[in-house]
Amino acid sequence: xxxxxxxxxxxxxxxxxxxxxxxxxxxxxxxxxxxxxxxxxxxxxxxxxxxxxxxxxxxxxxxxxxxxxxxxxxxxxxxxxxxxxxxxxxxxxxxxxxxxxxxxxxxxxxxxxxx
Amino acid sequence: xxxxxxxxxxxxxxxxxxxxxxxxxxxxxxxxxxxxxxxxxxxxxxxxxxxxxxxxxxxxxxxxxxxxxxxxxxxxxxxxxxxxxxxxxxxxxxxxxxxxxxxxxxxxxxxx
Numbered sequence: 001x002x003x004x005x006x007x008x009x010x011x012x013x014x015x016x017x018x019x020x021x022x023x024x025x026x027x028x029x030x031x032x033x034x035x036x037x038x039x040x041x042x043x044x045x046x047x048x049x050x051x052x053x054x055x056x057x058x059x060x061x062x063x064x065x066x067x068x069x070x071x072x073x074x075x076x077x078x079x080x081x082x083x084x085x086x087x088x089x090x091x092x093x094x095x096x097x098x099x100x101x102x103x104x105x106x107x108x109x110x111x112x113x114x115x
Numbered sequence: 116x117x118x119x120x121x122x123x124x125x126x127x128x129x130x131x132x133x134x135x136x137x138x139x140x141x142x143x144x145x146x147x148x149x150x151x152x153x154x155x156x157x158x159x160x161x162x163x164x165x166x167x168x169x170x171x172x173x174x175x176x177x178x179x180x181x182x183x184x185x186x187x188x189x190x191x192x193x194x195x196x197x198x199x200x201x202x203x204x205x206x207x208x209x210x211x212x213x214x215x216x217x218x219x220x221x222x223x224x225x226x227x
Contacts (some may be wrong), residue, residue: 006157032213034214034215036217041222042219042220043217044158044203044217045217046214046215046216049213049214093158095158095215097213100213101145101146101165102163103148103160103163104150104158104215105160106150106157106159107157108156108157109155109156109157111155
């Protein structure tokens with residue numbers, strides 16, 4: 001079955017540093033990937049849609065300069081949290097469709113803690 | 116923005132009982148999906164129901180969709196302690212075709 005791999009599964013960083021999270025589709029090509037953010041005991045909030053070969057589409061209220069998304073190939077999208085602050089601490093999850101109108105496949109998420 | 120809403124927010128039942136969760140949404144959709152999330156993990160897809168379908172079954176899961184009321188329900192029959200998790204409905208939108216937006220979720224606790 002389709003598998004989406006996300007790395008790292010957790011990261012602790014200091015304020016002001018940048019953190020890169022990788023999302024890979026392992027057995028299918030994903031022209032579109034989605035990045036979600038989840039706070040404790042809350043639902044997933046869509047941050048941006050990552051499009052292979054073009055700019056990401058950000059949701060309202062999400063700072064594109066803060067959360068840099070690069071979808072350089074059909075199997076890899078990266079989310080870089082730049083100049084991280086404690087309020088950026090959260091659970092970040094990526095996902096991808098194998099095809100439109102099919103289920104989303106999720107990575108296992110990245111727990112980011114900014115100290 | 117979230118277009119789905121779910122109730123109840125939290126549900127606690129005894130093992131063996133059935134659990135029903137409801138989801139409402141606001142815009143026209145192509146399909147609606149239900150996902151499960153164990154604490155601190157990614158999401159696992161349960162069922163996808165298309166807008167032209169009214170009911171779907173998968174094992175102990177039964178999903179209904181009422182597009183006239185813009186609502187869906189997830190029924191888990193004969194619940195087990197291992198069903199303890201958060202359950203989310205998610206919808207795409209006919210106007211924003213590629214986006215999948217999640218409801219707030221229902222936290223289910225199944226007591227052995």
